[in-house]
Amino acid sequence: MKVPVKVDGRELTLSNLDKVLYPEYGFTKAEIIDYYSRVAPVLLPHLQGRPLTVKRYPNGVTGQSFFEKNAPDHTPGWVRRANLPVPGSTKNRETIDFAIVDDLPTLIYYANLAALELHVPQWRVDEDGQALPPDTLVFDLDPGPPATIVECTRVALMLRETLKEEGLTAVPKTSGNKGMQLYADWDRREEPSAYAKRLAQLLAKEHPGEIVSVMTRKLRPGKVFIDWSQNNPAKTTVAPYSLRARERPTVSTPLTWKEVESCEDPHDLDFTAPDVLARVEKRGDLFRRA
Structure with a gap:
């Protein structure tokens, strides 16, 4: 019809x-x-x-x-x-x-x-x-099982502080799948992929038990992979508020930092389309950056 x-x-x-x-x-x-x-x-x-x-x-x-x-x-x-x-x-x-x-x-x-x-x-x-030229910097945080988005939130907080020291303000969102992403407005101080890689490597060196900065699968169980390569101009990242193709209509959902700080269970940051519409009605666009 x-x-x-x-x-x-x-x-x-x-x-x-x-x-x-x-x-x-x-x-x-x-x-x-x-x-x-x-x-x-x-x-x-x-x-x-x-x-x-x-x-x-x-x-x-x-x-x-x-x-x-x-x-x-x-x-x-x-x-x-x-x-x-x-x-x-x-x-x-x-x-x-x-x-x-x-x-x-x-x-x-x-x-x-x-x-x-x-x-x-x-x-x-x-x-x-x-x-x-690129106007956004993104870090994709991907948990290697048995790690979950809970471990991603811990890494996100570390990354937020590192970016803050660099003069960049990060905003978080779920991937709508298993992990999450951090975004920051990009001032083009250098090539974004190289910059993001350097920060990911720095954090992996400081926290080797929690973070990896390379894609090698065998190194990732129980750790969070900081995927810096999404900054390659040829690559894309799921948009905020996009649906994801999972069993349920989950959404890549913008978060508050308070939600990131208090996350203790993967379900805490699991949002479906109806959840997101209710959040937007109550809070507006949490991903809006000045």
């Missing part, structure tokens, strides 16, 4: 609204579209100007999925796009037409494609679609 709708003056056709995309939770495509439409006021500022990579789940989280960078051929003409070089593309393409999610109609268009996960880089494009 197809349903024509008008979103901020743009005409869209929504389909399969009753299709369950999170079977264990009973969360339907209509509820996904509703979530993204309601969270849009706080989500869009973190997507605007950033080339979009989506992870689509047309048959739900238990079915086949695929990453999509290139805007599909059927993308409406009103969706903003930026043609950008992609060195080392696995599909031997020199450039890709990325969508830029600047408005609610574009966000709903992608939600209707079952683009559950929204990933963006740490840089934006200008009005002409040309890439700008």
Whole structure:
């Protein structure tokens, strides 16, 4: 069944609204579209100007999925796009037409494609679609079992202090999966990936029993891997307020530092779409940076 709708003056056709995309939770495509439409006021500022990579789940989280960078051929003409070089593309393409999610109609268009996960880089494009220098620094904290997000919070607090000493203010969010991320506005003092790597190595050296700064799997059990490589301009990180494709519709959720400091159980920082909408209504955008 197809349903024509008008979103901020743009005409869209929504389909399969009753299709369950999170079977264990009973969360339907209509509820996904509703979530993204309601969270849009706080989500869009973190997507605007950033080339979009989506992870689509047309048959739900238990079915086949695929990453999509290139805007599909059927993308409406009103969706903003930026043609950008992609060195080392696995599909031997020199450039890709990325969508830029600047408005609610574009966000709903992608939600209707079952683009559950929204990933963006740490840089934006200008009005002409040309890439700008990175404006954000990110650290992805990934726990090696049996470590959990609880251990990540301890590392996040160490990293917050290190960044503070460097004159940078960090803001935390969950990954919506097992770990969490810290972001800071980037002043371009040097190449961000090299800078982040140096800080990760410093903390790993100071706390070898808790932290690793290399991806080697055998070194990671029970420790937190500080992934500094997300600052590579070719890489993306899940956007704040994006859904994740897990058994439940969890969300990459902005946190307060008080929540990070008091976390004692992984469930303390486990938020679903309804939880996040309630948080936003009560607290606004915790990820907003001055």
